[in-house]
Amino acid sequence: MFIDYAEIEIASGKGGDGAVTFRREKYVPKGGPSGGNGGKGGDIIFQAHHNFSTLLDFRYRKHYKAGKGDNGASALKDGKNGEDIIIQVPVGTVIKDAETGKVLFDLDTDEKKIVIAKGGKGGKGNSNFATPTNQTPRFAEPGKAGEEKKIILELKLIADIGLVGFPNAGKSTLISTISSAKPKIADYPFTTLEPNLGIVRYKDYQSFTVADIPGIIEGAHEGKGLGHKFLRHIERTKIILFLIDVTSENYQRDYNILLNELKSYSPKLAEKKKIVSLSKIDLVDADQLKKISKKKIRNSDSPLLLFSSATKQGIPELLDYLWKSISSKIT
Numbered sequence: 001m002f003i004d005y006a007e008i009e010i011a012s013g014k015g016g017d018g019a020v021t022f023r024r025e026k027y028v029p030k031g032g033p034s035g036g037n038g039g040k041g042g043d044i045i046f047q048a049h050h051n052f053s054t055l056l057d058f059r060y061r062k063h064y065k066a067g068k069g070d071n072g073a074s075a076l077k078d079g080k081n082g083e084d085i086i087i088q089v090p091v092g093t094v095i096k097d098a099e100t101g102k103v104l105f106d107l108d109t110d111e112k113k114i115v116i117a118k119g120g121k122g123g124k125g126n127s128n129f130a131t132p133t134n135q136t137p138r139f140a141e142p143g144k145a146g147e148e149k150k151i152i153l154e155l156k157l158i159a160d161i162g163l164v165g166f167p168n169a170g171k172s173t174l175i176s177t178i179s180s181a182k183p184k185i186a187d188y189p190f191t192t193l194e195p196n197l198g199i200v201r202y203k204d205y206q207s208f209t210v211a212d213i214p215g216i217i218e219g220a221h222e223g224k225g226l227g228h229k230f231l232r233h234i235e236r237t238k239i240i241l242f243l244i245d246v247t248s249e250n251y252q253r254d255y256n257i258l259l260n261e262l263k264s265y266s267p268k269l270a271e272k273k274k275i276v277s278l279s280k281i282d283l284v285d286a287d288q289l290k291k292i293s294k295k296k297i298r299n300s301d302s303p304l305l306l307f308s309s310a311t312k313q314g315i316p317e318l319l320d321y322l323w324k325s326i327s328s329k330i331t
Contacts, residue, residue, distance in 0.1 A: 004155040004233070006058035007098055013041030013082030015120035015143030016069035018128070022136065023075075033136060035126040036073050038143045041119030042066030042082035048107035052090040053197075055153050066117075069143055072125040082119055092158045092236060098150035108158065108236075116151070120144035154232065157197055159211035160326050162237030164258055169243040170279035172196070173309040175212040178319065202323050211237060231265045239273045239325055246278040246292065246306070255297050273325060275302040277318065282308040 016038025023031025044066050064087060070079030095105045095116060105114045123141030130137055163171040179198025196212040213233055234240060240262070244254045255276055262269040276297045281289055295304055305321060307314030 003054050003056045003059055006055045006153045007062070007150065008058050008153065009063050009148070009150050010044045010117050011063075011065045011148045012044050012117040012119040012146035013066040013068045014146050015039065015041045015122040016071040016079035016082075017142045018123035018125035018140030019072035019074060020126045020138055020140045021074035033126040033130050034074055034076050035140050036075070036077040036079065037125050037128070038072050038122030038141075039069030039079035039081040040122050041069045041143070041146045042084045043115045043119045044117040044147075045084055045086045045113060045115050046093075046095060046105070046107060047086055047088050047113040048091045048093060048110055049088045050091055050110045052088055054090065055093070055155055058153060066119060066146065069119065069122045071143075072123070072140070076125070076127055078125075079122060081122075084119075086113075089153065090155055092156045094154045094156060096152040096154065098152050101152075104151070117147040117149055120146045156236050157211045157233040158209075158236045159197060159233075160208040160238050161210040161322055162234045162240050163210060163212050163243060164234065164240055164262070165243035165279075166245070166254065166258070169245050170309060171212045171243050174243065174279065174307075175210055177309040177312070177315065179210060200319065200322075202319060206323065208323065208326050210241075231262070234262065234269060235266060237272065239275060239322070240269070241322070242274060242276045242300075243279045244276065246281050247283055251276075251278065251295060251304075252297060255300065259299065273301045274299075275305065275321070275325065276300040277305040277307060280308060280310070281306045281313060282311045 018038050019035035021033070021035045023034045025031055044064060064085055066085045067082030069082045072079050089107060091107065091110050093107045094103055095107070096103050104116065107114065121144040123143045126137045126140045129139065163175065165171050175196055175198045179200045198210050198212070199207055200210055201207050211233055242255060242258055244251050248254050259270070259274070278292065284292065289306065293304070293306060297304055302321065302325075305314065305318050307318045309315070
């Protein structure tokens with residue numbers, strides 16, 4: 001099950017208390033202070049890892065608490081540090097403060113690691129407070145409390161190409177055709193209820209990733225349809241591929257609606273390269289297709305690309321154009 005949102009509570013460990021003890025050795029009846037320091041509390045650490053692809057685990061576990069530092073002991077023995085907790089999440093996970101919504105960290109690369117809640121500092125034992133005027137201090141520091149936070153985890157897919165279109169535009173069929181991803185496909189709107197990520201093998205040794213985003217409808221940025229629940233997955237894609245059903249009555253209108261929804265959600269999306277394609281061309285005859293191929297879409301960054309996932313017509317040309325576009329972005 002694909003889960004891309006979770007709210008959890010975390011708490012780092014409390015520091016151990018410093019000890020109040022004195023040396024008790026033979027022939028040293030009035031030994032000096034010998035209290036050790038308390039150990040540091042454990043940290044809460046988040047790490048991005050490529051083995052994870054969903055936030056599903058956080059649906060069942062909502063609370064994470066690191067270990068407490070041990071108290072100091074006699075003979076200047078310091079307490080053991082509390083055990084850290086390392087929480088692994090998918091690459092592309094954003095960590096936000098649940099109360100303010102502020103982005104705290106963005107784990108956008110594999111193995112990236114960050115301490116989100118530092119463990120409390122251990123208290124100093126009485127051995128640290130001896131002075132010429134107070135050679136037998138009978139006090140020590142208590143350990144500092146750990147940090148407690150409520151945080152939001154949001155997963156944003158990282159892909160080269162993001163597929164955008166109205167429900168039933170053929171996005172799922174395309175990704176199942178050009179990659180090994182097998183999304184649910186049916187002839188009704190909102191078949192895709194969660195994003196799908198596919199790896200496209202291009203020619204001999206190249207590859208690129210494509211994200212199939214659930215269908216967008218007018219008003220999606222305001223929460224209509226599936227709302228903006230999945231729009232965030234487009235933010236990390238390098239290029240946006242718009243899919244418009246070839247049987248639509250007005251290609252330009254459809255494109256404008258889709259583009260407006262992306263801009264309304266995030267103006268930065270308008271800065272990405274936008275490729276426009278017509279899907280399901282097997283549904284029109286050769287004469288219609290010839291006329292359609294001459295059409296142009298305003299405010300796009302590509303010629304109008306035509307393809308059919310059912311017959312594979314136009315698929316090689318589409319992949320060539322996508323790879324060329326990705327390569328130019330890389331260089």
